[in-house]
Every structure is written in C-alpha cells, then in structure tokens.
Amino acid sequence: MTTTAPKGLEGIIAAETEMSFIDGTQGILEYVGIAIDDLARNSTFEETVFLLWNRRLPTQSELDAFTQDIRSRYQLPAGLEERITTLPKTAEPMHMLRTMVSSLAMFDSDPNQNDPDSARDKALNVLACAPAIVAAFDRHRRGLPVVAPDSSLSIAENFLNMLNGEKPTATMAKALDVCLILHADHGLNNSTFSARVVISTMSDVYSALTAAIGSLRGPLHGGANEGVMRMLNEIPTVADADAFITGKLERKEKVMGFGHRVYKAYDPRATYLKTLAKQLAEDTGNQDLYEKSFAIEKVMEDAVAAKGIYPNVDFYSATTYHCIGLQLDLFTPLFAISRLGGWSGHVIEQLSDNRLYRPKADYIGPHDAPYIPIAERG
C-alpha cells in the first residue's frame, strides 16, 4: 500500500513514544505525562533523564544510584582528551562534538551491543562525557588548561566548572539545570527522528547519537539559538528592533527563534525561558538583550501570530545562555548535551519494538533512456 506523505512528513506519525507529549494547538508539553512547567520548577536534569528512560519518577535511592552512575563516567576515556587538544582551535564546536561523540565508540570494548542494558550503558557514557568533551575543547581553543570533571557535582555544575575553572553560583547552576530539563526531549523532532532512523538498521548507539548531533546543528533546528543571539547582537538598540524585524519579514527571511512545525501557539518552554531570561538579564546587567527580545516578540506578534508563528524554545534560551556566560557557539552544543537524554531514550525505545525505517521515493525521472557511448555525447 503506497501513500504519498506531505513534504517534510508534516503531520505524519512515524513512531510511538511514551516519553514526551506535545499539543501544538494548546501549547502543551509533558514528559511522561508531567507538565514541563512542573518539571522545570521541581526536578533536576538527572531526575528528568531517569523519568524519560524509565517512564516514572525515581525513588530517592534510585535517583542517588542513577546520579552516582552518571558521575562515575564523567572522566573521558584515556587518550580522548589528548585528541581534543590537538584539534584545530577554529573548529566549530558542533563539528567537534559530533566527531568526538562518534569516537567514543572506539574506546568501548563492545560498541555494537544493542540489548537494553548495553544500549543504556552506552547512552550513559555519552551523556556523562559530552559536557567534558565540549568544555575540554573550549578550554583548548582559549589556550587554557583543561579542567578535570568533578564527580561531586551535578551535570550542570560540572559543565560550568569545567568551562570556567570555578564552581558556578547556585543561581547559574540552577538556571542551567532548568535549561537542560527544558531541552531534554520533544517528540519526533528532526534530530530524534534521525537517531531512530539510524538505530532502526540495528546500527549502534554511538552512530545513532552522532547522526542526531549532525541534525541538531542545522539552523532550522537546534542551531537557531545561535542565530537568535547573532540577531540580537546585530540590532543596535531596542528602538531598532521594529525596523530590523519588519525588514526581515518584508524580505521573506525567517526570524530565528520563531515558528515551529508543531506548535501553532506559544512554546511552553519559551514561556518558562522568557521568565528566566528576564531575571538573569537583570541579575547580570544584560537588560538590553531581554528588552530587544521583548520588542522583537511584539513586532512578530503583530505581524505573524495570526499565522501561528510564536517564539519557540530557542528564542529566549539565547539570552539565558548568554547571561549564564556561555559563548555563542556553545549554545547548540549545550542543546545537544541536554537532548542526549531524549535521543538516548528514543534509541532504547526504538530498539524495544524495532522495524527498519525505509520509506519510498516517488520517481519523477525519465524511463527507457538509451545508453549513448561517450564518443557520441555532445
């Protein structure tokens, strides 16, 4: 039975999942039935990953054991840090992350095992090591000594400590932890679909997660948060926002951080990030970033809200990440660090009830074409 799907598979259900539910009309996001706002207010990234992978919240002892297991894997495999410090300092962090996550397979004695326990084990390796990979490369490119991971710290605290060489304030660590929760999973987005497509061939977890990272860097997907920051830097003052955005819309240019294939209402993650960005901007003297963002949102609301185009997760995460002190080209790697939680859950879910993804293409080329010898070609 052949059915032609709309371009971009818009509206097509291509998998079942028990992890995240999105109502694009109401602007609802739930992880295993729990509203994203409740998780952002009350949970931690580690607890959220446990929830996504196990479909339930952990007991205290389960959370302690899970957290300990992740922290015991923070240290990069021997030799990987050295490889990172030989990379070109001008490499784009997302190209570096994709390459180094892929190389983790070569430090795994049994990289291709896909039984549930093995898949979970490999996913934990990547989840635990990705922050150290990003931080080690950033220290290398800045000519600073690499900071070893600290297994007494959470994923968020440890990342900031390795990046900055000092422990973060509780406020910054909490803000980053909330961002990791908000970005952890989101249905069958392009990068998650990429991971499921790759693992559906019974390839390996490292290959599936590498494919997802490659997808996420795209500016129409996870790369948008960097695009938002570049846009905010390009707008001279708050007063210039209106003309700047109006000009982009007139030129039919996409405004980064707005619009969504599923949400035709306000992205609930953006709601939370807007509040966080406002607070952090005030705390760190970056009010102009928040005020520019707010002005952009008003212009877009008047111009395109009627078309269902609202801020998405990337719009206010840009200001939030900047206020936390992240460099612009580390925004998308941070998105990847968080989404490794969701991607891994989907890889394990796909393996639990797998069928090879193999759609068809509608051939629109010629038929019965002759083979013309090269000497007779024009």
Ligand code: SDX
């Ligand atoms: C993420 O899928 C996920 O869940 C992704 C994500 C996740 O958590 O994994 O939520 C994370 O990727 C968020 C999206 C980040 N991307 C951006 O912010 C880039 C800017 N956004 C657009 O490129 C766009 O909105 C998409 C790609 C996100 C969705 O595009 P669609 O569904 O393919 O819609 P479209 O491009 O066909 O646009 C429909 C109309 C067009 O106008 P018309 O030609 O009908 O007149 O809406 C317009 C578009 O021009 N439009 C925009 C716009 N987004 C859509 N116009 C201006 N600015 C925008 N951002």
